């Protein structure tokens with residue numbers, strides 16, 4: 320077996336058709352979309368076509384899409400831009416305890432600027448309770464930001480219900496949909512969101528390009544100053560190859576979504592069932608059904624996630640963990656801790672995220688290699704010796 324990539328929540332390979340269209344817009348069609356001549360106009364047209372493709376993936380209007388440098392910038396733009404533009408109305412923001420760092424750190428920044436932030440808990444399957452959101456709302460609340468699908472455990476949040484609450488109270492509702500866009504149906508009207516972040520490299524597009532959906536009438540303070548691009552919401556010459564690549568990736572994702580959902584759900588459930596049948600002392604993290612199709616996340620008790628990753632890597636398997644070091648810190652994943660896992664259990668976590676090129680043979684290969692690795696690591700673990 321050659322190498323097996325099971326880290327699609329970290330990033331995905333660029334689809335060949337995406338790379339081909341990007342090349343065209345780097346070499347032949349290289350104009351600046353702001354130029355009035357034909358070199359500029361042909362590029363402007365391609366950019367607007369891509370905007371329509373990205374909008375179509377989420378049921379939005381093309382003019383509501385702002386291209387950014389990725390999911391991180393979209394989150395910053397939504398949360399910091401949304402809070403600054405509405406600070407006269409209030410200074411309170413609601414988010415959850417399981418958000419991506421791009422959201423968490425934007426909220427921390429706002430706290431330093433005098434805003435108050437409520438970090439809502441989640442249940443042991445990683446789901447935010449709608450009642451908790453309702454109770455947290457105060458007359459000062461101006462923004463609610465809750466992710467659609469979690470990047471570690473894949474759980475899907477009840478956004479439609481939360482969005483309705485926000486709408487009734489006139490509160491801006493943002494979601495980080497980087498892990499759901501292209502993987503499950505995303506519709507800005509069904510989800511009742513005003514702002515939604517997406518990123519191309521999580522759906523077979525290039526790195527360094529993303530988008531923020533901005534519902535018409537939503538006030539945002541701009542964070543970059545200069546030219547009038549992106550309807551004055553983001554200054555700077557557009558990343559044209561990235562944008563046309565994102566458009567192509569969005570169109571491919573939309574076309575393949577139903578079939579891929581079915582295929583990946585089967586592979587995911589095969590992996591989950593295989594691990595549960597062949598390894599003792601394991602715990603599936605996240606919700607069994609309310610999770611994105613390609614996400615598998617387990618805690619292996621008495622094991623250090625880091626050593627598990629290295630052992631898998633020696634077998635050519637690329638996965639990730641909610642344990643130390645990967646993130647450059649000694650703290651285990653804040654997501655797993657918020658779900659009530661102990662530090663030890665969180666440290667022994669393994670995330671396997673499947674994608675378009677994974678095959679059933681690859682799942683079989685992992686199911687063959689993983690159990691003996693676990694046995695070997697446990698044999699060396701003082702914690703495990705003690706428990707036996």
Ligand SMILES: *Cc1c(COP(=O)(O)O)cnc(C)c1O
Nearest residue numbers: 389390391419421470497498518
């Ligand atoms: C990857 C990711 C981001 C960051 O997107 P970039 O395009 O890499 O900046 C934000 N949120 C979630 C949930 C992610 O998985």
